[in-house]
Amino acid sequence: MPGTFKSSSSSSTQSSWPPPPPANETPEQRKVRLEEEALAKKRSDQIDKELNAEKESKKRKLGAKILLLGQAESGKSTVLKNFQLLFAPKAFQSEAEIWRPVIHLNLVRSVNFILSFLTSRLAGMRESSLGQSSTTVLEGGPVQINPEIRKLVLRLAPLRQVEETLNRALAGSPGMGAGAASNATTGNQRYNPARATEVSVPSGYGWKNAISGRRSQESSSSNTSDTSELGQTRRVLAACGDDIVKLWSDRGVQQALKSAEIALEEQPGFFLDEASRITEEDYVPLPEDVLKARVTTVGPEAHVIVDEKELDSNAREWTIYDVGGSRSQRAAWAQFFDDVNIIIFLAPMSGFNQVLAEDESVNRLTDSLRLWQTICSNKILANLEFVIFLNKLDILAAKLKSGIQFSQFVTSFVDKPNETKPVAKYLLDVFVSLHQQHSPRKRKLHPHLTCAVDTKATSSVITRIRDMILVKFLSQTSVL
Numbered sequence: 001m002p003g004t005f006k007s008s009s010s011s012s013t014q015s016s017w018p019p020p021p022p023a024n025e026t027p028e029q030r031k032v033r034l035e036e037e038a039l040a041k042k043r044s045d046q047i048d049k050e051l052n053a054e055k056e057s058k059k060r061k062l063g064a065k066i067l068l069l070g071q072a073e074s075g076k077s078t079v080l081k082n083f084q085l086l087f088a089p090k091a092f093q094s095e096a097e098i099w100r101p102v103i104h105l106n107l108v109r110s111v112n113f114i115l116s117f118l119t120s121r122l123a124g125m126r127e128s129s130l131g132q133s134s135t136t137v138l139e140g141g142p143v144q145i146n147p148e149i150r151k152l153v154l155r156l157a158p159l160r161q162v163e164e165t166l167n168r169a170l171a172g173s174p175g176m177g178a179g180a181a182s183n184a185t186t187g188n189q190r191y192n193p194a195r196a197t198e199v200s201v202p203s204g205y206g207w208k209n210a211i212s213g214r215r216s217q218e219s220s221s222s223n224t225s226d227t228s229e230l231g232q233t234r235r236v237l238a239a240c241g242d243d244i245v246k247l248w249s250d251r252g253v254q255q256a257l258k259s260a261e262i263a264l265e266e267q268p269g270f271f272l273d274e275a276s277r278i279t280e281e282d283y284v285p286l287p288e289d290v291l292k293a294r295v296t297t298v299g300p301e302a303h304v305i306v307d308e309k310e311l312d313s314n315a316r317e318w319t320i321y322d323v324g325g326s327r328s329q330r331a332a333w334a335q336f337f338d339d340v341n342i343i344i345f346l347a348p349m350s351g352f353n354q355v356l357a358e359d360e361s362v363n364r365l366t367d368s369l370r371l372w373q374t375i376c377s378n379k380i381l382a383n384l385e386f387v388i389f390l391n392k393l394d395i396l397a398a399k400l401k402s403g404i405q406f407s408q409f410v411t412s413f414v415d416k417p418n419e420t421k422p423v424a425k426y427l428l429d430v431f432v433s434l435h436q437q438h439s440p441r442k443r444k445l446h447p448h449l450t451c452a453v454d455t456k457a458t459s460s461v462i463t464r465i466r467d468m469i470l471v472k473f474l475s476q477t478s479v480l
């Protein structure tokens with residue numbers, strides 16, 4: 001009977017949970033009991049921690065869900081990094097060192113690319129002089145190759161091994177990376193600018209976890225007793241630093257690359273201009289380096305960014321979906337179409353004289369315009385806000401300045417100067433009018449001319465987008 005139930009669980013018993021041990025407990029039983037209690041406490045603490053984290057997360061205000069779209073190398077992952085740098089600079093900074101092997105691999109691939117290029121060209125060269133310097137006839141005319149460069153090519157040979165080690169560290173197995181530079185110029189293979197330096201790793205955080213694991217073995221600063229593989233690659237790179245600088249700054253090498261129409265400085269993951277700093281043994285990547293680092297996204301990735309500027313418990317969580325942009329990756333985009341609030345489309349303006357890496361019969365600008373038209377006309381996306389970044393403004397400017405004629409590739413661009421402003425304006429008009437013509441219903445487009453590796457300029461664009469989302473979108477859906 002409840003009324004008469006005299007619980008033995010008086011307040012004193014309740015407060016002494018767990019129940020006292022049996023009076024006749026043996027030392028062995030006591031040991032087992034204490035171990036079990038310790039384990040139970042550990043589990044309980046873990047559960048408390050998870051519940052608290054969940055509570056905190058629920059308290060957080062929802063930000064928008066953003067989907068980044070665009071062809072491969074358009075700058076989607078770079079824009080994601082800009083969001084991370086602006087909203088969560090501490091988290092971004094704490095990850096900086098994880099990017100070091102990627103940056104090293106980007107650099108080493110560029111160097112190995114030049115070495116392969118020189119080796120294959122020198123092998124078939126026609127010497128017209130056996131003096132201090134020799135003249136090599138390449139496509140585009142004769143160039144001077146300093147004999148010192150031949151020695152450099154030999155001295156830098158260990159970088160092949162470094163490339164393999166870094167590949168293995170990042171992707172789990174050698175050759176996992178796309179288009180190793182060492183293959184790029186050997187035999188009759190054509191120079192493929194899209195594949196000179198890039199790193200392809202499985203999607204998600206796999207490569208970051210792999211590097212974090214290895215980093216716990218290696219020291220974060222210069223340490224000659226560091227025998228880990230990544231530690232050794234850092235030492236080899238430090239020893240090769242001066243030679244890399246000499247190789248890249250050699251006029252004959254520059255001229256040879258130019259004669260073959262190879263512009264490594266326009267490639268993703270280009271770090272040769274910073275080789276001296278990046279090869280220092282205690283090098284820690286700067287935010288700008290992380291932005292320039294190239295990793296091909298394979299498969300969609302969801303990134304949750306907690307805005308560090310807001311109060312902890314009240315911070316806003318933004319979800320950004322980053323996808324792979326090459327043709328084979330695009331089928332995976334659709335799964336996010338009915339789950340996002342805003343789309344940021346990336347169109348690289350510098351692609352007008354390039355072809356797709358996955359299909360060399362297709363011009364990159366043509367592909368970008370077709371892709372944009374398809375996205376604009378998609379009915380599931382009809383109610384979403386669209387932002388378009390006409391990206392790689394700096395590379396467009398450099399190409400035009402170097403004399404490449406935009407009108408040679410885009411014949412409808414007539415009677416206008418071959419300069420950045422009119423070309424960018426022309427492209428902007430084309431993308432805006434495609435949006436107007438093909439959107440199923442009227443919607444506002446937010447266009448921006450961007451250089452995603454310029455953190456300062458991009459941060460002001462992202463701040464404007466964030467304010468637009470907060471005011472227009474989140475207030476309407478009362479999530480604010």
Ligand SMILES: Nc1nc2c(ncn2[C@@H]2O[C@H](COP(=O)(O)OP(=O)(O)OP(=O)(O)O)[C@@H](O)[C@H]2O)c(=O)[nH]1
Binds near residue numbers: 267450
């Ligand atoms: N110079 C310059 N480089 C840029 C710009 N935007 C991006 N990049 C570089 O271009 C390369 C490709 O950018 P990503 O952000 O990796 O391209 P993505 O669209 O994510 O490519 P996928 O993952 O293959 O779909 C990286 O090395 C970037 O640092 C830009 O505006 N200017």
Ligand SMILES: [Mg+2]
Binds near residue numbers: 295296322323
């Ligand atoms: Mg990417």
